[in-house]
Amino acid sequence: MATHSKNHYFVPHGSLYPSVLSAGILLLATGFIFSVAMDRSKDLAYLQTPGKWMMYFGTAVILWMVFKWMGAVISESLSGKYKNWEDKSFRFGMIVFICSEVAFFAAFFGALFYMRVLSVPELASYAPDITPYKDFLGTWPSTGPGGNVLGAEYVPPANFKPMHWMGLPLVNTIILLTSGATITWAHWGLIKNNRKQLVVGMALTVALGIAFLACQALEYHEAYTEMGLTLGSGAYGATFFMLTGFHGFHVTLGTIMLIVILLRCMKGHFTPEHHFGFEGVAWYWHFVDVVWLGLFIFVYWL
């Protein structure tokens, strides 16, 4: 059979990073389970301290391995090992990864729609004398469990208020949309080989990401201290905090990645032709942006 070589595909050296990373994850997970084991049985309270130490150690291993792994990728990239063929693999891979992230958020959006449209109205529609949930409050946003439920007494917070879309959430929407524009402007700078525009655009994007996180921290603080809105506030509290919380977690990761890319831009790691690292993070940032728009519409506004 005739052979034909496009070019040589780069297969990296064997590496311990993935297996040690997995060991770190095992430590973190086991440690977490130990540290919350007393939730189910008071006899297991003694596991809390070793569990915490396992979590710290596991997290340290994970961070160290991610740092080393990404470092290896960056040095391979700089030494010219990645050509167009490898580049295409990374692009496909990043797209599929972002699709899986979309599916993860879809689960929580699904839970929100299900509870709001189906379960909350249905629970409220039962005649009070045939349901154990006598004082269930079927309004949306639900103020959480109320009254005597299966022997446990729930007291909804007196000052409960849902999060309004005006104010911080609107500011955060503007911040994120602006950051989407600044990162695109930085990308234009990169394509034109204008290092100054690139670095300024990236620095602006990082600043906007940090500003978003600060606003969200402020919002959570207000929710807990002034509005009686907590994770335990029924269907509304659970979906509000899990959706915005996981989004915030992704913004945090995205900001860290943006900072790394900013430093790499300042060092001149990227060329107009060859900058997947930049683009991958930019795609991730846009994805986070789009999820936020969904949150703004369905969690805060409607």
Added chain:
Amino acid sequence: MSTVTVAHHEEHHDHPTGIMRWLTTTNHKDIGTMYLTFSLIMFLVGGSMILGIRAELFKPGLQLMNPDFFNQLIGIHALIMIFAALMPAATGFANWMIPLQIGAPDMALPRLNNWGFWLLPPAAILLTLPFTLALFGIGDGALATGWTFYPPLSLQGGIGVDFAIFSVHLLGISSVMGSINIIVTLFNMRAPGMTLMKMPMFAWGWLITAFLLVATIPVLAGAVTMLLTDRHFGTHFFDAAGGGDPILFQHLFWFFGHPEVYILLLPVWGFIPQILQTFSRKPMYGYKAQVYSLWAIGALSVVVWAHHFFTAGMPVPALLYFMYSTMAISLPLAVLFFCWIKTMWRGSMSFETPMLFAVGWIILFGIGGLTGLVLADVAADAQYHNSYFVVAHFHYTLFAGGIMGIMAGVYYWLPKMTGHMYSEKLGKLHFWLTAISFNLTFIPQFFLGLAGMPRRIPDYALQFAEFNMISSIAAFVLGLSQLLFVYNIVSCIKGGKKATDKVWEGAEGLEWTLSSPPPYHSFTDQPVVK
């Protein structure tokens, strides 16, 4: 574009030996071997758990274990068999064979590939650790809810539930990483000239599987995360007191769970036609029809999930929708069955072990499919739901349709992977022992289910005694015959008649153009496909 490079890959000649080779490897064959070995070990672990169950069910009354331990064995058996035996076996074949079949030098993302595998052993440890911890008085054992984690039981369970939640997270990350790798490899690494519609059927089966995994595994991850926050952080996703609903979990779980069935089966539907073609010595019938049917089944599989809980309470229009859409899957599946049979039709057939498994697989998987059609009927399901009929049905699809398919693949590719022929006599013996004892184990369970014996209960009424006894004895024969499988594999690795490059007279495809076993780095120069 066309400079032929010969002296590359010198950077790989220093690959480490011993344990470090396996911990660090980025080679697709090494990683495939690790997946397959892991799968075989976990198959035996999960199998011995269920032998404990069958021993308990040998006669009425409680003999060997308390009901809680019985429940733990059932749930962990299922999780191990699905996530740690079947899925890694399919991924192992993907790693071994996809680069060889499409003429690629390796998988597209080799280090990610290694991580995908090395997430599995920690996940298996998390699944089984609670058993060990319970021996030392820590916690009360493993997950005891069955593999489905249904709340409210899973909200009340002990630390075993938390361990299982994190195990599912790791298994999920592993599957998503594996899927990313396979999708990228299939889109970016095919040999020049190999268009999508020239890809081997196994590659097509895996491509659709990988899309399903990427779309549904994260939903499962979300669902078990909600379970975790309900258990420890006071949310009310599945607690009606706060406006949540346990049925919400069933929707999220089965949105993943039903496609999961096809995730387990599509890779097998990929390589079984290749085996049929090889041993019928004629081209595959209806390649295009098969590819389109795989797509149709993949697409339908994500919109039928609620048929797993018809009896949980749903509006009638929803029941009807899920019934009709489920039954619609049988149309593309019937096309596939037709193509498989037509591939053999008037072929010059011979019955080596892989072919025996493949033909037996068609018949037994057919029974699994037809009983599924019965379960999809809302009215009939009211009787069958949660009975042993369901257990028998899904073992016909997942043991016969999944594991026996994988065994066909093992015997088909083992000579290529090891360079030695396995013992045909022992291979055939393994097939007949497996096929007969499998049927003797599960046919009685259809009748038990129809007569009303419920699943997941350690005790039963006297009228069920005879069928349970038959089923238990046959299950032990089935379990012990798998030791022969292990023996066949080990002795084939150690030695045996030298395999030729083509191995099988009628074999077609790029993997048969390489030596047996293939060189450590194959297709560093891509072949051109005409």
